[in-house]
Amino acid sequence: MPLTPEQLVRPEILALKAYHVSDAEGMVKLDAMENPYRLPAELREGLAAALAAAEINRYPEPTGRRLRELLARTMDVPAGMDLLLGNGSDDLIQMVTFTLARPGATVMYVEPTFVMYRMNAIFSGMKAVGVPSREDFSLDREAFITAVREHKPALVFIAYPNNPTGVLFDAEDVAAIIRATDGVVVLDEAYHVFAQKSFMSRLPEFPNLVVMRTVSKLGLAGIRLGYLAARPEWVAEFNKVRQAYNVSVLTQTAAMYVLGKLDVLEAQAEIIRGERRTVREGLAALPGVTVYPSAANFFLTRVPDANRAFEGLKSRGVLVRNFHGAHPLMQNCLRITVGTPEENRKLLSVLRDVL
Ligand code: PMP
Numbered sequence: 001m002p003l004t005p006e007q008l009v010r011p012e013i014l015a016l017k018a019y020h021v022s023d024a025e026g027m028v029k030l031d032a033m034e035n036p037y038r039l040p041a042e043l044r045e046g047l048a049a050a051l052a053a054a055e056i057n058r059y060p061e062p063t064g065r066r067l068r069e070l071l072a073r074t075m076d077v078p079a080g081m082d083l084l085l086g087n088g089s090d091d092l093i094q095m096v097t098f099t100l101a102r103p104g105a106t107v108m109y110v111e112p113t114f115v116m117y118r119m120n121a122i123f124s125g126m127k128a129v130g131v132p133s134r135e136d137f138s139l140d141r142e143a144f145i146t147a148v149r150e151h152k153p154a155l156v157f158i159a160y161p162n163n164p165t166g167v168l169f170d171a172e173d174v175a176a177i178i179r180a181t182d183g184v185v186v187l188d189e190a191y192h193v194f195a196q197k198s199f200m201s202r203l204p205e206f207p208n209l210v211v212m213r214t215v216s217k218l219g220l221a222g223i224r225l226g227y228l229a230a231r232p233e234w235v236a237e238f239n240k241v242r243q244a245y246n247v248s249v250l251t252q253t254a255a256m257y258v259l260g261k262l263d264v265l266e267a268q269a270e271i272i273r274g275e276r277r278t279v280r281e282g283l284a285a286l287p288g289v290t291v292y293p294s295a296a297n298f299f300l301t302r303v304p305d306a307n308r309a310f311e312g313l314k315s316r317g318v319l320v321r322n323f324h325g326a327h328p329l330m331q332n333c334l335r336i337t338v339g340t341p342e343e344n345r346k347l348l349s350v351l352r353d354v355l
Helices: 040-055 067-072 089-099 117-123 141-151 171-180 200-205 217-221 232-241 249-259 262-284 306-317 341-354
Strands: 080-088 106-110 125-131 155-159 183-189 209-215 226-230 298-302 333-337
Touching: 040 249, 067 155, 067 249, 080 089, 080 232, 089 117, 089 155, 089 183, 089 209, 089 226, 106 117, 106 333, 117 125, 117 141, 117 306, 125 141, 141 171, 155 171, 171 183, 200 209, 200 226, 209 217, 217 249, 226 232, 226 249, 249 262, 262 341, 306 333, 306 341
Parallel strands: 106 125, 106 155, 155 183, 183 209
Antiparallel strands: 080 226, 209 226, 298 333
16 A cells, blocks of 8 residues: 555655745735846847857756856955855755754754755754844844854854844854854855845855855846855865756856846845835834844834734735744734835835735
8 A cells, every 4th residue: 555645754844834935926026035127128138149049958067167257256255265056045055954964963043034944954854953033133142152052053054134034143243153163154145235244255264154145136036046155175065965957057148147247236236225225214104113124125024913914915916925923033023025116115005004
C-alpha cells in the first residue's frame, strides 16, 4: 500500500505553510516592496534587442562570470572578496543554510523578520532560534548576544534594514553581534538602495561576514537575481551547493543590460525615497495609526483593527500585507509598500475612509 503524505513527509515540513502570495490582479499592489516604475520605453527597446540576441540554445555560463565582474565594479565590492549569484536572494539564503547545516547546528535571527530564514533552517533540519526585538522593533543587542553565547549559532541572519518592520538597526549593535558570533553572519541588504547604508565596505573587517543583496527592490523583481559578497573561502563552499545553472541566460542578459544603466534605477529609487516621506506624513496624520520608522521602501503601521482595515482596503482595490497574528509583537500591524504618488494618494484616502 502506498503511504500517504502524512506518513512520508517530514513532520516539520507537514507543519509548515507555503509562502503566501496574494492574487493582485487589477489591484494597487502595495504588498511586496516592488519598485512601482517600469523601465523607460527606450530601455525596454534596448532590453528587447539584448534578449533577442541571447543564445538561449546554450546553457548559461554557470557562475555568471561577466555579471559578477559588472556587479563587483558597480556595487563597490572590496578587493579580495568573491561574489556568488542566486535565483533571487531566496536562492542564496537556501544555499548558505544548506552549506552550514551540520547535524544539530543552529540558525539565529531577530524576530520579527523575513520568514525565509526560519523556513530554510527548517528545510535544512537545523534548529531555528529567533530573539525578539524590542517593542519599537529596535535590536535588543544584549538579549541577542546572550542568546548567541547560549546557542552558538553556525549562522545568523540580520536584515539591514529589517523586513517587515523597515527598521535599520544601529550599525554598532550589528558590528557587536558579528564580533560576538563564531558562526557566519549574513547581513541581508535587500533594501540598501533605500537605506543608503551598507556593510559592504566593511567586509574586510570581519572574517565571518557575508553581505547579501538582491536587485528585486531596485526594479528587477521579475528577473530573479540576488548576489552575495564574502571571502573566497566561504564563497567556494556555498558554490558547491548551487544548482549548476541557477541563473538563466535571460536573467544574466537582462541584468547585464539594465545594470549597465544603473543611473535610471537609482533615479527611480530616489523618487521612491522622496515619496516615502509623503507616505509617512500621510499615515502619521491618520487617527489611531502608529507608523514605525523605516529606512526601506515600506512602512509597518499599527491600526486599531488590522483585519478590518486590510479587508476594507482590499475591497476597494488596494492590496497591502496583513501581519496581524504573524507574531505577538505585530498585533494589528499592516505593511504598506511605497508606490507611485498616485497610488500613495489612493492608499491614504481609502485607508482614511476604512478607518
Ligand atoms: N531578504 C529580504 C529581507 C526580503 O525582504 C526579501 C523579499 N521580500 C528577500 C530577501 C528575497 O528577495 P529576492 O528573492 O526577491 O531576491
